[in-house]
Amino acid sequence: MMNVIDIPDKGTKKRIVIVGGGFGGLKLARKLKGDDFQVILLDKNNYHLFQPLLYQVATAGIEPSAISFPFRKIFHKRTNVHIRICEALRVIAEENTLETSIGTLSYDYLVIATGCDTNYFGNTELGLRTLSLKTTSEALYNRNQILESFEKAQNTNDLAMRSALMTFVIVGGGATGIELSGALAEMRKFILPHDYPDLDMTQMRIVLIDAGSRLLAAFSEQSSEEVRTYLDKKGVEIKVNCKVETYKDHLLTLGDGSSISVANVFWVAGVRANSISGLPPEVYGPGNRLRVDPYNSVCGFKNIFALGDTAFMVSPDYPNGHPQVVQPAIQQAKLLVDNLSRLNQNLPMKSFLYHNKGSMATIGRNNAIVEMKRIRFVGFPAWAVWLFIHLMSIVGVKNRLFIFLDWMWSYFTYDPSLRLIIKPAKKGQQVET
Known part of the structure; x- marks a missing residue:
């Protein structure tokens, strides 16, 4: 009992x-x-997490605390609410x-x-070997993984291993997949060449894979094509109608029989x-x-x-x-x-009717897609709307301010300052002070 x-x-x-x-x-x-x-x-957890911006934590754009807000702070004036973790x-x-x-x-x-x-669709091995993006812990782990890959690439003389370490595969062409691909492409262009001048960033590969016939299947075909064109210009390799079969020993095998040597596979497919x-x-x-x-x-x-x-x-x-x-x-x-x-009050309940307010996704600096029932727009106006909607959806004025300052600093300087590899100390280890 x-x-x-x-x-x-x-x-x-x-x-x-x-x-x-x-x-x-x-x-x-x-x-x-x-x-x-x-x-x-x-x-x-003891906090509410704004999951749509986890990819920015994973790519060192914002701190995890900026998209997290403690439940006890939200309800500290509510005597009828009791929280248990x-x-x-x-x-x-x-x-x-x-x-x-x-x-x-x-x-x-x-x-x-x-x-x-x-969702790994029954393939537990892929769940163990790929990087997911649903929690704060996973986002921080991914940030460490991305940055450590370049540190290791710089330290190895094995050209094949260096190539694998500088290859990033994103499985899943939905909003998270294209946002993550776009963020990595921005890092490759604006940030990584300055942080790792001894590495040839033209060797960095970003591959976006989807099992469907097009990216952003929830959007219109026109938006899907525009996203594909934009990412293609950014140097993202796109593979549609392509399934992942296995991933082992840095080798990703695809359904068409081809394979990719890669040390970083992000699974955001479902x-x-x-x-x-x-x-x-x-x-x-x-x-x-x-x-x-x-x-x-x-x-x-x-x-x-x-x-x-x-x-x-x-x-x-x-x-x-x-x-x-x-x-x-x-x-x-x-x-x-x-x-x-x-x-x-023993009154009849009201039935639910969903009001679809539209969909949006950002694909890079100054570029996003917004679709509503009768309106579709792209580019900088859509990007500005995306920024505003996401900013206003964050819980807490302080969190909104911090994210706004991080975004503005990165926008004008092309240099987010959160590229830290922070690992939890294990019991028995001496912690640096």
Whole structure:
């Protein structure tokens, strides 16, 4: 029998347990004000992470602290919100109980907003040998890996190994893939030649691979072609209709029989929902997402809900579920706040209707693509809009200021100053002071 998590008595309030402090979970917790509910927020980390800018952490553009904000600071004035750092393990729906790594917790309403993780499509070996980009730890590891590759390339006399160390393969032609490719191309042009004058940067390869027929499949064909043309001019090698088979001993084997000697392979090819176990098998849909009704209730359960990347909601406009991006999570969270209040008053809930506000992606300095229902624009105006939207989406005024200053410094000087290789000290090692 697991210990019960020590939480203050809820009194006459309904207890809402939110698993996951991503965009959906955080929005829900922030909007659930008043005296009707006791809110318990569970997350593996003690901070909210703005994932869309992780690639800039990985390429030494911004510090990880600038896109992270502590939950306890967000809610330090909210007496009805209680935060516990743990991992949710299993739902026991018949008992209205959630098992976690620190004990069990009862709930009146359970909201699963656990987001998603990298999808290797069943190839566990690729998961062990490639670089992913979903967490702060992974972004910092990738930054170390990128910078260490050039340090090692400079120190070796083995030309084949130097070539592998200076080759970077990005698997996945979605927004993250093209943003990462563009950032590496900018580094190759503006930064690395000054940091490593003894290396020939014309030997640095950036290869972008996608199994589909074009890049940015979620965008229009015109945008896909423009992105491909731009990256091609930046010296990024693009391979579409191409699958990765294996990666071992610095050799990446592709489906067409060719291979690439490479020491740095970034896997951003897909996602898989982090749904909690314990629910009936039929509830888990494609990509491990939880099947929900138009009210975000997990099918078959009136008091369990799922939001964002974790939720699989089928509608006429979205027969394959909503896109696993920020806006569906935020919009679903806003509606669920209203629906939970309506449930508490025995009123019928409102069904969810997704308002697609468009898509955007940046592909380099002064260049981005923005697509809305009737408007599509590219270049500097789109880049300015991308900067503004992302800046305003960051939690905390101080974080916005720091990111703005980092961006402006890099823009005018072509020299971001965060190229540090920082490794965690192991127990028993002497730490330098």
